[in-house]
Amino acid sequence: MTAPTHPTHPRRSDATRAAILRAARERFAADGYERATIRAIAADARIDPSMVMRYYGSKEGLFAAAAEFDLRLPDLAAVSPEQLGEVLVRHFLARWEGDETLVALLRAASTNPGATERMRSIFADQLTAAVAAFGTDPALTARRAGLVASQVLGLALTRYIVRLPPMVDMDPEELVSWIAPTLQRYLTGLSPT
Amino acid sequence: MTAPTHPTHPRRSDATRAAILRAARERFAADGYERATIRAIAADARIDPSMVMRYYGSKEGLFAAAAEFDLRLPDLAAVSPEQLGEVLVRHFLARWEGDETLVALLRAASTNPGATERMRSIFADQLTAAVAAFGTDPALTARRAGLVASQVLGLALTRYIVRLPPMVDMDPEELVSWIAPTLQRYLTGLSPT
DNA sequence: AGCGTTTGCCAACACTTGTTGGCAACAGTC
DNA sequence: GACTGTTGCCAACAAGTGTTGGCAAACGCT
Numbered sequence: 001m002t003a004p005t006h007p008t009h010p011r012r013s014d015a016t017r018a019a020i021l022r023a024a025r026e027r028f029a030a031d032g033y034e035r036a037t038i039r040a041i042a043a044d045a046r047i048d049p050s051m052v053m054r055y056y057g058s059k060e061g062l063f064a065a066a067a068e069f070d071l072r073l074p075d076l077a078a079v080s081p082e083q084l085g086e087v088l089v090r091h092f093l094a095r096w097e098g099d100e101t102l103v104a105l106l107r108a109a110s111t112n113p114g115a116t117e118r119m120r121s122i123f124a125d126q127l128t129a130a131v132a133a134f135g136t137d138p139a140l141t142a143r144r145a146g147l148v149a150s151q152v153l154g155l156a157l158t159r160y161i162v163r164l165p166p167m168v169d170m171d172p173e174e175l176v177s178w179i180a181p182t183l184q185r186y187l188t189g190l191s192p193t
Numbered sequence: 194m195t196a197p198t199h200p201t202h203p204r205r206s207d208a209t210r211a212a213i214l215r216a217a218r219e220r221f222a223a224d225g226y227e228r229a230t231i232r233a234i235a236a237d238a239r240i241d242p243s244m245v246m247r248y249y250g251s252k253e254g255l256f257a258a259a260a261e262f263d264l265r266l267p268d269l270a271a272v273s274p275e276q277l278g279e280v281l282v283r284h285f286l287a288r289w290e291g292d293e294t295l296v297a298l299l300r301a302a303s304t305n306p307g308a309t310e311r312m313r314s315i316f317a318d319q320l321t322a323a324v325a326a327f328g329t330d331p332a333l334t335a336r337r338a339g340l341v342a343s344q345v346l347g348l349a350l351t352r353y354i355v356r357l358p359p360m361v362d363m364d365p366e367e368l369v370s371w372i373a374p375t376l377q378r379y380l381t382g383l384s385p386t
Numbered sequence: 387a388g389c390g391t392t393t394g395c396c397a398a399c400a401c402t403t404g405t406t407g408g409c410a411a412c413a414g415t416c
Numbered sequence: 417g418a419c420t421g422t423t424g425c426c427a428a429c430a431a432g433t434g435t436t437g438g439c440a441a442a443c444g445c446t
Contacts, residue, residue: 011422034227034304037404038403050405050406050425051425107304109354110299110301111228111304116354116355123351124357142359143371146360150357151343151375152347154343154345155343157343158346162312162313162316163309165335166339170336170339178336178340179343182378186371192371205393206394231433231434240395241396243437247393247394389444389445391444392443395439398436399436399437400434400435402431402434403433405431406428407429408425408428409424409425410423410424410425411422411424414419414421415418415421416418416419
């Protein structure tokens with residue numbers, strides 16, 4: 001993260017930039033876009049609010065930087081076809097739990113148009129590409145990816161945002177065994193038409 | 194809605210109250226809790242912002258009134274067991290499309306603690322009760338309901354909030370035929386443990 | 387008609403928000 | 417050591433927020 005886009009000289013303020021980004025992700029994840037104030041983020045990072053503006057231009061710019069995200073989906077073509085569902089749930093669960101960026105993005109996506117758009121493109125681009133990679137009927141690929149997204153995002157919503165007790169209490173393995181067959185069918189099941 | 198709790202005299206301002214409530218639901222559904230301002234809601238309802246305060250006490254109070262919601266779940270004990278999934282998806286789809294209250298609630302649930310709590314209780318109470326009504330292993334009831342909620346809320350999130358193209362484009366019947374088997378298994382499938 | 391109550395609007399309050407400009411301290415270079 | 421650019425903070429702004437109190441008109445009742 002905060003990788004210099006070009007072989008530019010490392011800046012003396014890189015530590016500050018990173019601190020801002022870390023605080024921003026925490027606040028956005030905990031409070032959503034509008035309730036997370038620049039002042040609060042700056043206080044967490046122990047710097048002045050004006051620094052946030054200098055380094056990230058605006059609140060929108062800060063969010064864009066903090067919500068940079070890659071699903072890091074594995075190559076599904078290399079997975080044995082009957083294990084696709086299981087591999088995917090495991091991967092998503094690990095990704096949600098290990099990085100609060102996605103929670104921040106999901107919280108913000110409900111109210112902030114920019115975040116909505118990013119969420120949409122992440123799942124429309126990255127997930128659709130991964131689903132296309134193991135090649136079923138191209139006409140169905142987008143729909144399969146959309147259905148997978150609906151279950152995976154629903155899992156995240158109920159477990160990390162709404163915190164429905166049963167969804168919070170189940171351990172990852174139980175979730176995998178319940179949900180994997182769902183994704184498996186969405187990915188490889190016959191079109192029900 | 195806005196039903197007089199007691200046999201009190203109908204008030205001359207009932208029309209205004211209803212207009213406020215209608216405008217509030219629209220704004221909350223479109224913008225979420227924090228971006229929906231009392232001034233904007235009042236403007237939509239063509240009255241002064243101070244009226245909102247007089248009739249609903251506070252913004253939180255207004256939201257609480259606007260987000261009053263009943264899932265109106267059918268009696269699942271009266272449904273033939275192999276059709277549970279299908280009946281449920283149909284019911285939820287109709288409920289989402291016909292009433293923007295749930296969309297308002299879902300949008301707000303990501304950022305507003307009160308809305309989160311209400312969402313949680315709606316699905317924890319109403320849905321769990323419906324699932325319990327056709328009586329499987331009580332130890333699994335809450336988990337089954339939670340899983341159903343995860344898929345149903347994921348459907349709503351991707352279709353009405355994030356607006357993932359494939360989820361928006363599919364017509365209700367196709368969604369039903371894809372998703373019904375998922376709910377069916379969550380409701381009646383064997384515990385995978 | 388005269389009464390108290392209800393409905394509505396206006397103006398203002400106290401506060402928070404994102405954002406800006408200026409100014410001191412510091413680093414590194416010639 | 418002087419010069420240039422960077423890093424940081426302070427103070428302030430303009431705009432928008434939820435919320436409040438008071439006042440005029442309309443209403444419903446006797």
